Each structure stands twice: as structure tokens, then as C-alpha cells.
Amino acid sequence: MSLISVLRTGVSGMNAQSNRISTVAENVQNSSTTGYKRNSAEFSSLLLDNNTDNAYNSGAVETTIRRAISERGSINSTTSKTDLAIQGNGFFIVQDENKASLLTRAGNFVVDGQTGNLVNSGGFTLMGFDVLNGEASPTVNGTDGMVPVNMAGLSMRATPSTTGTIAGNLSADTADLTGTLSPTNFSKKTSIVTFDKLGNSVTLDVYLGKVPASTVAPVVPENTWSASVYAPDGTALTSPALTLAFDANGKIPSTAAAGARASFTIPGGEAFTLDMSGATQLAGSYDIKGSANGKAPSSVTGTEFSADGTVYATYADGTRLAAFKVPLADVKSPDNLDPRAGNVFRTNIESGDIQIGFSGSGSFGTLKSSALEASNVDVSSELTTMIESQTVYTANSKVFMTGNELLETLMNLKR
Known part of the structure; x- marks a missing residue:
């Protein structure tokens, strides 16, 4: 020995x-x-x-x-909506200052004051897909197409109007209109507020007139109304006027619904469709109501994450906008990943190549907001x-x- x-x-x-x-x-x-x-x-x-x-x-x-x-560590609830935890398999994809992609389970993300990116306590930026212009199309074994999740560019948003409806009751007791329907000659008038591309409100005036019945060409059946829409500057947006042809029950039948719809462009806005096929002509009072989509400019007040990884910008007017979608990554042998400073990991030959997917799909776990995975x-x-x-x-x-x-x-x- x-x-x-x-x-x-x-x-x-x-x-x-x-x-x-x-x-x-x-x-x-x-x-x-x-x-x-x-x-x-x-x-x-x-x-x-x-x-x-x-x-x-x-x-x-x-x-x-x-x-x-x-x-896995235990999942603990927090009060921050940008705290994220993964229940099940998968890793967040983050990026370091050298633009290198890394994996982590540390989801304590906050908004970086200088860049507006979501970064965790290790200083790594959360990566995702921009879905403002369509669905995400990930590369299953790579990080191509991913961008930093950044809500700074969504500070203000205006939603132009594209559709509107006017419905309610046009009183059957209304006297027939004498002469041609115009802003100076009408039976009833209503207005509807819409929005242009910049978020400015555009009030459209709708003039209504009960048309006398006629057996002479052009034949006008009984219980018919005309409607014309005018821009704020007095420009007629509907030519010819809409024809609201009511049946014996005081409703517009499906065969005549097309004549009660008009398409035109809002001044400074988008193509707009106004639908008046829901109007009625019954005895009683005149009661017309209208609505249109679109929103005035509104500022971002927060960020919300859905279980499928979609990141929503929440606005002061209560609306939400899907801006990003956060993917998850996995490898065949997670325990063989190379650890790096900052609680992140890098793939290698022993761990296998990265695989990309979304929360809740395949073998990937689900994303939980306002929660963190403990050690x-x-x-x-x-x-x-x-x-x-x-x-x-x-x-x-x-x-x-x-x-x-x-x-x-x-x-x-x-x-």
C-alpha cells in the first residue's frame, strides 16, 4: 500500500x-x-x-x-400583474444586454424606466411576439421573430369608427313629408357620434322623412321612410337616400334590409357602415336610439397577462389591446442546462435544442399572472x-x- x-x-x-x-x-x-x-x-x-x-x-x-x-418550486401569489409564474413545464425566454437568448423561471418582471421593456430582477428582458398586426408565427426550434415586450409605444391609441346602428320606433302617426328630403325639409332628425382616425369625434346628422304612398312610377309602397346622412359640414354621405320599407307588422323584412344599410367614409376616418334595418314603425311615440364603435384617444393605464401568454395593454377608457404574446421554451433534458449568473440557463449538447410553444399547448405548462415560483x-x-x-x-x-x-x-x- x-x-x-x-x-x-x-x-x-x-x-x-x-x-x-x-x-x-x-x-x-x-x-x-x-x-x-x-x-x-x-x-x-x-x-x-x-x-x-x-x-x-x-x-x-x-x-x-x-x-x-x-x-418545481411552490407558486406564491403577489400583487403585481407583471409577476409571472409557469405552472408546469417550460421557461421564459429572456435576452441579456448582448442580445443573447437565455432561459429562466424567474418571472419577477417590472417595467424598465429607461427602455420600457419588461425586465426581471436579474436585468434580463422578457421576449415575445408582436401581435398588433396579426397572430404570432413562432419558429418551433428558434427565437426568430421575437422582440422585447415593451408597452411604451402604446401610450395613446385612437380607434376609428367602422360600424354603427340606428334603431327604435318611427311613429306610424307621423305626417307624410311634402317635397324632397333634405336638411331643411324632414320629418325627424337624429344624430350619431363617430370617431375619425385621429380620435376626433365626428357627429353625423341623420334626417328622416315619411314618404307618401304612390302607385305611379317609381312605385312607393305604404309605410316607407327615407333616411339621409350628412357630415358636419353639410355634405351628403348617402346618395341615394336609404329606403326603410316596413311591412304590415311595422318591421323591415329581410328582403328589404339591404336598402336600410349604407356604406360611406367618415370625414378623416375609415369606411363606415350604418345599419338601420332594426328600426320599426309602430303606433306610439317616436323613439330612436343609435350607437357606433370607435374610441377617443386614451392612455395606457396598465398591463394584463392572459393564461395563454397574451399581453394586453389596458386603457383609461376600459378597453384592452392585445399587443404581445409571450411564448414558452423547453428542452429534452432541463437538468443538463448550463447555469449562468442571474438565475438563467443556456442550452448545450446534453440539454438538447430549444423548443418553442405557447402556454397550455402540448407539453407546456400554463402562465399565471400575479404569481411567482419560489426557490x-x-x-x-x-x-x-x-x-x-x-x-x-x-x-x-x-x-x-x-x-x-x-x-x-x-x-x-x-x-
Whole structure:
């Protein structure tokens, strides 16, 4: 037996326990770090090949550091809507200052004051797909097409009007109109507020007249009204006028509904369709109501995340706009990912290539807003490991000391 190998084995054992204590120290100090994945030191024996039955040379201990990345932490609720947690498989895709894509489970995102990007506590930017102009089309094994999730460019938004309706009752007791329907000659008048492309309100005036019945060409049946729409400057937007032809029940039948609809362009706005086919002509009072879509300019007041990863900008007028969609990423062997500073991971050959998908699809987990994934460290287990490592380290030091004493005894034989 080589006494030198005893010394080396003792040192190897102490080094192994030093590595183990280092993982315990890192785990304990990060036990409150959002999305942190614990480390562990695993040992394997390294035997020498030149051993015989008469002489045995002790080997060493090899240390392998493992990270329990696939082991999930508990999900805790928070009060911030931009805090995100993944229930199940998957990682957030983030970007560092060098534009490199990385993976993380740390979803404590906040708006960066300088860039407007959503960044987590490690300073990494959340990546997603811009869906303002259509659905996201991800590359299943890459991050092409992703952009930083940034709501700063959505500070104001105006929604131009495109559709409107006017309905209600046109009193059957109204006298027939004499002459041609115009802004100076009408039976009833109503108005409807619309919005142009800049969000300015545009009030459209609708003039209504009950048309006398006629058997002479052009034949006008009984119970017919005409309607003309005018812009604020007095320009007629409907030419010819709409024809509201009511049946014996005082309703516009489906066969005549097309004549009660008009399409025109709002001044400074979009193409607009006005539908008056829901009007009635019954006995009683005149009661007309109208509505149109579109909104005046409104500022962004917050951000909301849906379970499928869609990021909505919420506006002061109560509306929401789908602006981004946050994908999730996964690999075949998450525990083999390379850890990097800032609680992020990088893919490698052992982990497998990145795969992209969306929350709730396939094997991917679901996204939860106002929640964070806690560290998967069990402090009590770490303290137990620390005590065990301390005991084994002491035992290895005793082996080293004993080997040293035996070597001194051997050296003293020469004297």
C-alpha cells in the first residue's frame, strides 16, 4: 500500500466535501430567490487500475455538480400583474444586454424606466411576439421573430369608427313629408357620434322623412321612410337616400334590409357602415336610439397577462389591446442546462435544442399572472447535508492525519 495514496485520498475526500458545502452555501443563500434551482454534489469513486491482491492503492472521489432544474418550486401569489409564474413545464425566454437568448423561471418582471421593456430582477428582458398586426408565427426550434415586450409605444391609441346602428320606433302617426328630403325639409332628425382616425369625434346628422304612398312610377309602397346622412359640414354621405320599407307588422323584412344599410367614409376616418334595418314603425311615440364603435384617444393605464401568454395593454377608457404574446421554451433534458449568473440557463449538447410553444399547448405548462415560483430549496435538508458534510470532512482529515503519522513512522525507521 502506498502511504502517499492515502494522503491523496484524504485530500480528495476533503475536496469533495468542500464542493458539497459550497453547494449547500449557495442553496441556503438563494433559498428566497425567485425561480432558483438548487445544486447538489454527487460523488463517484475513482479506482486505480494497478491494484493487486497483495498491494492496494486507494483512489479518489469524483464530484459532479447537479442542478435540480426540472424540480418545481411552490407558486406564491403577489400583487403585481407583471409577476409571472409557469405552472408546469417550460421557461421564459429572456435576452441579456448582448442580445443573447437565455432561459429562466424567474418571472419577477417590472417595467424598465429607461427602455420600457419588461425586465426581471436579474436585468434580463422578457421576449415575445408582436401581435398588433396579426397572430404570432413562432419558429418551433428558434427565437426568430421575437422582440422585447415593451408597452411604451402604446401610450395613446385612437380607434376609428367602422360600424354603427340606428334603431327604435318611427311613429306610424307621423305626417307624410311634402317635397324632397333634405336638411331643411324632414320629418325627424337624429344624430350619431363617430370617431375619425385621429380620435376626433365626428357627429353625423341623420334626417328622416315619411314618404307618401304612390302607385305611379317609381312605385312607393305604404309605410316607407327615407333616411339621409350628412357630415358636419353639410355634405351628403348617402346618395341615394336609404329606403326603410316596413311591412304590415311595422318591421323591415329581410328582403328589404339591404336598402336600410349604407356604406360611406367618415370625414378623416375609415369606411363606415350604418345599419338601420332594426328600426320599426309602430303606433306610439317616436323613439330612436343609435350607437357606433370607435374610441377617443386614451392612455395606457396598465398591463394584463392572459393564461395563454397574451399581453394586453389596458386603457383609461376600459378597453384592452392585445399587443404581445409571450411564448414558452423547453428542452429534452432541463437538468443538463448550463447555469449562468442571474438565475438563467443556456442550452448545450446534453440539454438538447430549444423548443418553442405557447402556454397550455402540448407539453407546456400554463402562465399565471400575479404569481411567482419560489426557490425549490428545502433549508432543513440543506442544514442536514451541511452537518453530514462537516462530519465526513472531519473523518477525511483524520485519514490524512493518520496517513501522515504512518509516513513519519516509516521515515523514523532510518534513524
